[in-house]
Amino acid sequence: MTSSFKSIEENLKAEAGKLLESGRVEIVLAYGRGYDENHPMPFVAKHPSDVANMVFNEYCIHNLARYLVRYPRGTKIAVAVKAADCRAVIQLIQEEKIKRDDVVFLGIPVYGMKNPKTGEIIDSKTTCGMYNPVLYDVLLGEEVHGQKIVSPYDVLADYEAMDKEARWAFWKKEFDRCIRCYACRKACPMCYCDPCFIDQSKPRWGDKSPQSHGNLMYHLTRFHHLAGRCIDCGECSRACPVDIPLYLFHKKVAKECEEMFGQAAGMSIDDKPALVNFRVDDSDKILE
Amino acid sequence: MLKKTAINKISELAAVLMEKGTLLAPVKEAAGFNFREISDAGQVNLHFHNTIISPKSAFFPQMEDFVRYQTGKSILEAAPVELNLKPVFLFGVRPCDVKSFEIMDIHFSGTGAVDPYWKKRREAATIFGHAFDLNEAADPAEFYHTLGIGAADPQGSDIFMVTKDNDLLFKSITPKGKKLLEELTMLTEASAGDRKYFEDYIARGHDYKTRFASVEPKAIATEFESIFDNREFWKNVSNACLSCGVCTFVCPTCYCFDICDETLFNKGTRRRVWDACMFTDFTLEASGHNPRTNVYQRLRQKICHKYSFSIRKYGVISCVGCGRCTRYCPVNIDIFSIVEQAVKAKWYKRL
Amino acid sequence: MSFEPKILGIACNWCTYTGADLAGTTRLEYPQNLRVVRVMCSSRINPSFIFRAFQLGADGVLVGGCHPGDCHYNTGNLYARRRLAVTRKILEFAGIEPGRFRVEWISASEGNKFAEVVTEFTRQIKNLGPQNKFKISQ
Numbered sequence: 010m011t012s013s014f015k016s017i018e019e020n021l022k023a024e025a026g027k028l029l030e031s032g033r034v035e036i037v038l039a040y041g042r043g044y045d046e047n048h049p050m051p052f053v054a055k056h057p058s059d060v061a062n063m064v065f066n067e068y069c070i071h072n073l074a075r076y077l078v079r080y081p082r083g084t085k086i087a088v089a090v091k092a093a094d095c096r097a098v099i100q101l102i103q104e105e106k107i108k109r110d111d112v113v114f115l116g117i118p119v120y121g122m123k124n125p126k127t128g129e130i131i132d133s134k135t136t137c138g139m140y141n142p143v144l145y146d147v148l149l150g151e152e153v154h155g156q157k158i159v160s161p162y163d164v165l166a167d168y169e170a171m172d173k174e175a176r177w178a179f180w181k182k183e184f185d186r187c188i189r190c191y192a193c194r195k196a197c198p199m200c201y202c203d204p205c206f207i208d209q210s211k212p213r214w215g216d217k218s219p220q221s222h223g224n225l226m227y228h229l230t231r232f233h234h235l236a237g238r239c240i241d242c243g244e245c246s247r248a249c250p251v252d253i254p255l256y257l258f259h260k261k262v263a264k265e266c267e268e269m270f271g272q273a274a275g276m277s278i279d280d281k282p283a284l285v286n287f288r289v290d291d292s293d294k295i296l297e
Numbered sequence: 298m299l300k301k302t303a304i305n306k307i308s309e310l311a312a313v314l315m316e317k318g319t320l321l322a323p324v325k326e327a328a329g330f331n332f333r334e335i336s337d338a339g340q341v342n343l344h345f346h347n348t349i350i351s352p353k354s355a356f357f358p359q360m361e362d363f364v365r366y367q368t369g370k371s372i373l374e375a376a377p378v379e380l381n382l383k384p385v386f387l388f389g390v391r392p393c394d395v396k397s398f399e400i401m402d403i404h405f406s407g408t409g410a411v412d413p414y415w416k417k418r419r420e421a422a423t424i425f426g427h428a429f430d431l432n433e434a435a436d437p438a439e440f441y442h443t444l445g446i447g448a449a450d451p452q453g454s455d456i457f458m459v460t461k462d463n464d465l466l467f468k469s470i471t472p473k474g475k476k477l478l479e480e481l482t483m484l485t486e487a488s489a490g491d492r493k494y495f496e497d498y499i500a501r502g503h504d505y506k507t508r509f510a511s512v513e514p515k516a517i518a519t520e521f522e523s524i525f526d527n528r529e530f531w532k533n534v535s536n537a538c539l540s541c542g543v544c545t546f547v548c549p550t551c552y553c554f555d556i557c558d559e560t561l562f563n564k565g566t567r568r569r570v571w572d573a574c575m576f577t578d579f580t581l582e583a584s585g586h587n588p589r590t591n592v593y594q595r596l597r598q599k600i601c602h603k604y605s606f607s608i609r610k611y612g613v614i615s616c617v618g619c620g621r622c623t624r625y626c627p628v629n630i631d632i633f634s635i636v637e638q639a640v641k642a643k644w645y646k647r648l
Numbered sequence: 649m650s651f652e653p654k655i656l657g658i659a660c661n662w663c664t665y666t667g668a669d670l671a672g673t674t675r676l677e678y679p680q681n682l683r684v685v686r687v688m689c690s691s692r693i694n695p696s697f698i699f700r701a702f703q704l705g706a707d708g709v710l711v712g713g714c715h716p717g718d719c720h721y722n723t724g725n726l727y728a729r730r731r732l733a734v735t736r737k738i739l740e741f742a743g744i745e746p747g748r749f750r751v752e753w754i755s756a757s758e759g760n761k762f763a764e765v766v767t768e769f770t771r772q773i774k775n776l777g778p779q780n781k782f783k784i785s786q
């Protein structure tokens with residue numbers, strides 16, 4: 010059984026139309042038709058008549074929070090968010106990239122989303138494993154209940170069990186395949202730095218050529234920059250043309266951060282991102 | 298000359314080619330197929346639709362070293378990197394990708410300035426073209442037929458291969474291919490039936506439709522020129538674009554590169570690496586000024602380069618319709634849909 | 649020849665670096681494997697410094713800062729504590745022995761502790777052997 014995508018699509022169109030007509034928002038970020046049914050595209054509606062082109066189906070996996078920071082500050086935007094995407098928007102609010110008042114959350118409770126490349130269901134494997142948006146202004150469907158709750162960190166078990174030599178061999182092999190197209194950082198809703206550290210020439214953190222050491226530097230530093238901020242949407246690994254399982258590393262870092270700092274990314278707009286925050290009574294044990 | 302061998306004996310052929318030189322053939326990897334240098338004849342795998350990275354990497358690798366130097370020493374001591382190539386056999390290239398070499402030749406050797414690295418690699422290579430399987434449905438992302446390239450066009454290959462049931466037929470197209478085919482004694486002579494099959498297959502390739510449309514290069518170039526300043530149109534088609542480099546890195550006709558000096562502990566290399574017009578720092582000038590700061594400007598550059606500037610300057614569309622950019626785009630942007638929209642843009646009121 | 653590790657020390661100007669000075673002026677002996685870089689605060693340390701140090705051939709990295717609560721800038725080392733804890737986890741998951749990276753709080757008056765930590769850490773790195781995973785081969 011899967012969610013009723015058709016009714017979500019109808020609700021999405023209706024709500025988007027209302028918001029645009031009333032002038033509450035200038036832009037609605039949602040999904041539109043791609044070159045075929047299995048490949049819908051992120052879509053921007055600016056006029057009530059645009060909403061007719063919206064679609065929603067099991068392949069609408071993209072994280073639309075990515076596009077929020079592209080518009081000037083103060084632009085009123087409604088954004089269609091699934092559970093992980095919603096956390097991304099909350100995280101952006103925490104980081105003061107956008108204001109809560111400027112965003113309308115069109116929450117989509119959904120399960121059974123599929124990766125169009127492989128056709129497999131991605132709930133909790135590469136995403137955060139939640140079904141209902143944490144925060145929403147409008148909910149576009151029935152809340153999902155009764156689905157199996159799987160910890161998003163379950164997929165890590167095999168990798169944590171490896172010894173350090175095996176882990177290094179695994180990651181070296183994966184990073185060596187990287188072609189440095191930077192799709193991972195561009196698809197990531199949390200990667201908004203301009204310029205990115207890897208593009209800087211003074212200092213030059215990593216070489217531009219796709220060799221092991223530059224790739225390693227790029228990926229490890231990116232994992233670090235996303236520590237405590239990664240909301241586990243899995244977009245980086247889906248965007249990757251050579252299928253590097255970046256989500257595994259991100260999940261591991263997210264898991265450690267949650268254990269050490271007792272806070273998961275993007276769960277509440279009142280939180281502060283874990284790494285720009287501290288507690289005087291943080292234990293020195295975390296350094297051991 | 299038409300010869301044949303059984304498909305399950307392909308590794309024997311691979312072993313012979315490896316003795317003669319370097320063999321580059323599709324290999325199955327974690328994410329799909331890619332052209333790689335073969336070290337074990339059993340790796341060659343022809344059960345592929347198309348590779349992830351286009352075969353341009355055989356002639357224009359992602360990273361190419363030019364000069365090795367030491368800092369603090371005279372420039373006269375810097376050593377240029379010489380290419381000493383064994384004959385290269387590029388095995389199993391799809392017809393649309395073969396066409397892309399012709400287009401790349403324009404940029405790398407056809408316009409006066411000759412790129413010695415490209416030229417040397419090109420001359421060392423013998424291309425084994427391989428027809429698409431006509432019994433298989435086309436990938437929805439592809440549109441080579443739309444651009445006038447057949448699914449079984451032998452032009453451009455030195456030797457062209459067609460699959461017949463459990464056999465692989467080889468036909469020499471150029472004198473270079475003919476010479477090689479004569480040397481490959483392990484291939485058997487094809488029968489008259491095979492010959493007929495081969496000719497029919499190539500003819501059928503022209504009817505193998507990818508998308509139901511056709512394009513007129515001159516008309517498209519004009520359309521794009523007329524909407525170049527239509528910011529609304531470009532903003533609209535680039536709404537979803539993430540501005541990553543996937544499309545350009547997998548593209549068989551994208552050739553932009555960056556020259557970098559990479560130095561470590563006094564030793565350095567000047568090398569070229571692929572660059573992409575979709576990156577923000579692609580047009581960044583030393584002054585700090587960047588003429589293309591917006592996503593729509595970069596996407597416009599990419600599309601107009603292929604479908605407008607290239608036609609104006611050299612008379613060909615700089616795209617072969619292999620569909621890689623569409624297939625690997627993280628947000629499913631389809632370049633051909635944009636072309637279609639551009640042609641219609643005139644009638645578009647509010648985009 | 650026995651293995652002499654290269655260890656990068658990154659020390660905060662106000663506490664650990666002064667502590668190292670004290671160790672010197674009181675003529676305490678500690679191994680010469682440590683090369684110290686002074687930074688103004690432990691929170692100035694970009695985690696990429698540590699990755700880069702391993703790439704450029706460091707066998708171990710030792711970070712020194714003020715004791716929590718004693719930071720010259722009040723809260724710098726409290727941020728650093730969280731950040732460097734993450735760095736450690738990342739190195740560990742990538743396959744580097746976590747023992748190669750260490751954070752110690754050493755105040756300006758703890759010359760003894762500085763010498764002890766360096767001696768102990770050097771011994772530890774010697775046991776771990778050369779670090780070849782991240783190191784860029786030339």
